[in-house]
Amino acid sequence: MSEPILTTVRLGKQFGALRAVFGVSLEFEPGVVHAIIGPNGAGKTTLINLLSGNLPPSDGSIHYRGQDITGLSPDRISQLGVGRSFQKTNIFPTFTCFENCWLAAQSRRPSSMRFFRPARRLVDVEARALNALETCGLGERRDTVAAEMSYGEQRQLEIGMMLATEPDLLLLDEPLAGMGSEEATQVIGLLRRLAEEHTLILIEHDMDAVFAIADLITVMVNGEVLKTGSVEQIRNSAEVQQAYLGVEEDEA
């Protein structure tokens, strides 16, 4: 087993009396697609917010490549090579696709405290932005204003912006949320391609997608880890079915 890229130790987050995340100790292997599933309110998004620095943990610690990153701000964590996409589309709506990815790509410059030379002359940033646009499948939409695109395309852009920051570890919070089946198929293809070169931590409700992409699955219930295992193990686990999959099938 290789050295984990990200480790959490008894990670917890408390909102008032609500224990949103509790005692989560996980190891994320490099190059692995690790999905986190669980019913609504299981604390999945809170966990991602803790990992990306958007929320400070109340308990426990987070280590990235052996470095303690507990409580670091989102920009510092991003600079270490952790990219994230958001569950609710989080882009620059008035910017074009290119400008969205441009700003993301520019974040990898040593400093943007540069006041005079036009930014557009930074060829390395341009290359990274265009590359990210191409990868996320929006190469043709380069000059389209983000707000004018379909929801699915905006989700793709969201991923494109993350890629333009050239992360090693991707935190994906429901990348397929609200997508039509055609768009979803496209994004699943994209995630598969990304998985070849990146480590993915993926929250997703679409079970078919999870079973298709994930190498490892962690099931969370009520803020705690219920079980971690391979796709087969999770699919065949009685306790998971009872706690989660069974409920879903009843609803369907």
Add this chain to the structure above:
Amino acid sequence: MFRTSLTTNLILICLLVVLAALPPFLGIYYGNMVTRLMILGIFAMSLDLLIGFTGLVSFGHAAFFGLSGYILGIVMMDTETASIYWVLPACLGVTALASLVIGWFSVRTSGIYFIMITLAFAQMLFYFFNENTALGGSDGMFIFAKPTLAIGSWNPIDFEDHHTFYYVVLVSLILSYLGLRRLLNAPFGQVIQGIRTNEDRTRALGFATRRYKLVSFIIAGTLAGFAGFLEAMHTSIISPAHLGWHESGNVMMTVILGGIGTLHGPVLGAFAFGFLHDWLQDVTEHPTLYMGIFVIAVVLFLPRGIAGLPADIARWLRRKPPGDGGSPP
């Protein structure tokens, strides 16, 4: 990316030519007025950098405008002659330092709290000067002597001359505009425009947004200080009113009237504001009342301000007859 359309550029160049050719025809009253409005234009552009491009609504921007004027007044208090080569840096340096301190606290807040904290700091400065009898208290102080550009006996530009000073201000206005444009298209400008549009996302992309907001605040404050320096040079008087909330409100109104986030809009706003007020004073006893109506009308019918007027007119002309539908969702 900050860009202006070809039409806008042409209009701006035409206005510039008019401003440059105007002085011989203006007479002293209107010459002084246009000088004052150009200074207000610089001041308003500096606030637009905050409101329109960084998303920081500062309600205490006059603090830097007035502070710089006071520094000039204090420096010139006991001296007959002083060189601008150190007086101007002194004024700008103090203003920059003040914006660093005020900004350091203010950028930790956002929204309504940012408005209140900037207002509170400005009012603190207001009362400091208002109660300070050594500096003239609420009457303010006269600036009897102006710093000069002279090197030895050679004085290339005489600030005492109204015509000359008009051109000094015009050149300052042009340089401020071009400098800010340059800034907005530089890497720094890209980041602050990202912050304006979506600060959380900008931070998630790896930018320490607070630092960028602070630097933007300092640049805007210092430029406001430069405008305040010109104003004090121009009017030879500085009083607490220059840094009061009334002045902050005026400049904010100028930005809104002219068009937030357009850079040239606030300059147009300054002129519209100034000339309208001047004209209203001639035709009515209640100019402020009608100004209020004008402001309401602009906000209601021209949400993008005066700078958005050409685009709005173009849209009205292209508008399909009613009943056609066709408005996008």
